[in-house]
Amino acid sequence: xxxxxxxxxxxxxxxxxxxxELTREIKDLARRHLAEHGAAGLSLRAxxxxxxxxxxxxxxxxxxxxELLTALIIDAYDAVGAAAETAAAGVRRGDLLGRWLAATRxxxxxxxxxxxxxxxxxxSPVPGYAAPRDTVDxxxxxxxxxxxxxxxxxxDPAPLPPLPRQVRTDLAALRRQVGGTFSEPxxxxxxxxxxxxxxxxxxxxxxxxxxxxxxxxxWFDLQVRALATSVxxxx
Amino acid sequence: xxxxxxxxxxxxxxxxxxxxELTREIKDLARRHLAEHGAAGLSLRAxxxxxxxxxxxxxxxxxxxxELLTALIIDAYDAVGAAAETAAAGVRRGDLLGRWLAATRxxxxxxxxxxxxxxxxxxSPVPGYAAPRDTVDxxxxxxxxxxxxxxxxxxDPAPLPPLPRQVRTDLAALRRQVGGTFSEPxxxxxxxxxxxxxxxxxxxxxxxxxxxxxxxxxWFDLQVRALATSVxxxx
DNA sequence: TGCTGTCAAGAGCAGTGCTCTCGTCTGTTG
DNA sequence: CAACAGACGAGAGCACTGCTCTTGACAGCA
Numbered sequence: 001x002x003x004x005x006x007x008x009x010x011x012x013x014x015x016x017x018x019x020x021e022l023t024r025e026i027k028d029l030a031r032r033h034l035a036e037h038g039a040a041g042l043s044l045r046a047x048x049x050x051x052x053x054x055x056x057x058x059x060x061x062x063x064x065x066x067e068l069l070t071a072l073i074i075d076a077y078d079a080v081g082a083a084a085e086t087a088a089a090g091v092r093r094g095d096l097l098g099r100w101l102a103a104t105r106x107x108x109x110x111x112x113x114x115x116x117x118x119x120x121x122x123x124s125p126v127p128g129y130a131a132p133r134d135t136v137d138x139x140x141x142x143x144x145x146x147x148x149x150x151x152x153x154x155x156d157p158a159p160l161p162p163l164p165r166q167v168r169t170d171l172a173a174l175r176r177q178v179g180g181t182f183s184e185p186x187x188x189x190x191x192x193x194x195x196x197x198x199x200x201x202x203x204x205x206x207x208x209x210x211x212x213x214x215x216x217x218x219w220f221d222l223q224v225r226a227l228a229t230s231v232x233x234x235x
Numbered sequence: 236x237x238x239x240x241x242x243x244x245x246x247x248x249x250x251x252x253x254x255x256e257l258t259r260e261i262k263d264l265a266r267r268h269l270a271e272h273g274a275a276g277l278s279l280r281a282x283x284x285x286x287x288x289x290x291x292x293x294x295x296x297x298x299x300x301x302e303l304l305t306a307l308i309i310d311a312y313d314a315v316g317a318a319a320e321t322a323a324a325g326v327r328r329g330d331l332l333g334r335w336l337a338a339t340r341x342x343x344x345x346x347x348x349x350x351x352x353x354x355x356x357x358x359s360p361v362p363g364y365a366a367p368r369d370t371v372d373x374x375x376x377x378x379x380x381x382x383x384x385x386x387x388x389x390x391d392p393a394p395l396p397p398l399p400r401q402v403r404t405d406l407a408a409l410r411r412q413v414g415g416t417f418s419e420p421x422x423x424x425x426x427x428x429x430x431x432x433x434x435x436x437x438x439x440x441x442x443x444x445x446x447x448x449x450x451x452x453x454w455f456d457l458q459v460r461a462l463a464t465s466v467x468x469x470x
Numbered sequence: 471t472g473c474t475g476t477c478a479a480g481a482g483c484a485g486t487g488c489t490c491t492c493g494t495c496t497g498t499t500g
Numbered sequence: 501c502a503a504c505a506g507a508c509g510a511g512a513g514c515a516c517t518g519c520t521c522t523t524g525a526c527a528g529c530a
Contacts, residue, residue, distance in 0.1 A: 124358025166450035199434015
């Protein structure tokens with residue numbers, strides 16, 4: 001029981017190895033089911049059936065369907081975050097607009113490739129399901145990446161109406177959280193840009209632009225370029 | 236009953252009356268269930284049970300669960316559209332910013348009061364469920380209302396990067412659809428504002444701002460004021 | 471008065487999440 | 501080495517879902 005737990009549990013027993021392996025297999029298959037039938041259609045029994053197991057056996061690995069969903073959510077946040085980070089890292093540090101475009105485009109492309117997972121992250125929350133604490137760190141990866149680009153920018157956001165007191169308080173707290181020396185209007189514009197970016201992708205994926213927009217990438221490009229300007233990222 | 240519509244067959248039999256009445260009752264109760272348990276938890280059987288009926292009887296009125304959802308979606312679009320329209324109509328025509336703020340605030344307030352219905356409209360689409368044609372007219376009410384305000388504005392949108400060819404084509408088609416003499420950048424800014432507005436409300440309702448924002452109305456106000464400027468609506 | 475179509479009810483099918491029990495097998499410990 | 505605690509997969513079962521089919525009662529029309 002307590003073997004090797006003192007140090008790090010790298011003592012992969014055959015059993016432990018089988019367990020982590022099966023856990024991964026379940027998640028992978030669940031992800032495929034999710035992609036095909038959506039979150040609502042994700043059935044533990046169907047996953048178990050496709051795995052040649054019996055449904056009750058899966059409960060040894062995930063205590064509930066929601067736990068499985070949580071695991072998928074965390075994986076998805078990490079996947080889209082990593083995609084954005086590698087895309088941005090592939091651009092010369094001084095090319096701010098290039099980094100901004102690379103990161104935002106990577107987010108959109110990941111979303112287009114994994115629409116159901118995007119819906120899981122940014123669509124309707126499952127009622128009665130509160131996102132557990134473990135999701136907030138992975139969820140913060142993209143906003144933090146965007147802030148890193150903004151931090152290297154001119155620091156000149158598009159003008160804003162005067163900030164209400166409570167908004168300024170929120171922004172001050174936010175600045176303490178993220179570190180850096182962002183001005184309040186700049187930070188406000190950053191939050192707005194993040195809001196708009198997600199809204200933009202969701203609008204496309206959720207079908208609110210069918211009939212109005214034909215060239216989604218071009219539209220997206222236009223919008224994120226405008227957003228770049230609004231947060232002082234140019235050239 | 237009295238027939239107000241001359242031509243239309245308003246020959247309400249007792250049977251027809253009972254039918255429309257029961258249809259309304261089912262929808263009302265379904266709406267309440269929706270508000271409590273979300274779209275995923277909307278159970279036809281539960282609605283029937285609360286109505287003192289048997290589940291199969293409900294199928295006489297709505298051929299499937301999805302049809303019921305569609306009816307609720309149309310009603311919701313109409314409700315939020317009407318809320319925005321009456322709010323805007325309560326403001327002097329010349330007070331553009333006032334109309335803009337009234338309309339957008341009304342949308343947010345309706346959403347906050349009916350979060351599950353908002354999620355139904357703007358959250359994750361149900362997979363395998365294509366929004367029927369009947370939903371597009373009600374869905375267009377708010378965008379058209381916002382365009383009506385914009386049409387009375389200065390027509391001076393915030394600057395934009397050069398519009399790609401395909402985007403200009405889309406915008407030209409859109410202008411033909413909505414009528415009016417909007418410039419392409421102005422129309423582009425209008426679409427962006429609508430995107431941002433929905434993203435803004437969804438971010439709040441779907442919990443993506445917990446921990447960062449405390450005063451949601453103030454934050455919302457700031458954003459829609461900035462949006463007003465971006466579409467040439469001021470003072 | 472009959473005919474026709476509508477209605478609510480009930481049984482039933484296939485599926486779901488989840489729980490509990492029961493042998494089996496495994497890794498660890500005395 | 502032997503015994504035991506824990507993990508494991510299988511299976512049955514509960515309460516629930518959407519949906520279908522059949523049945524018998526009733527209302528409106530001719």
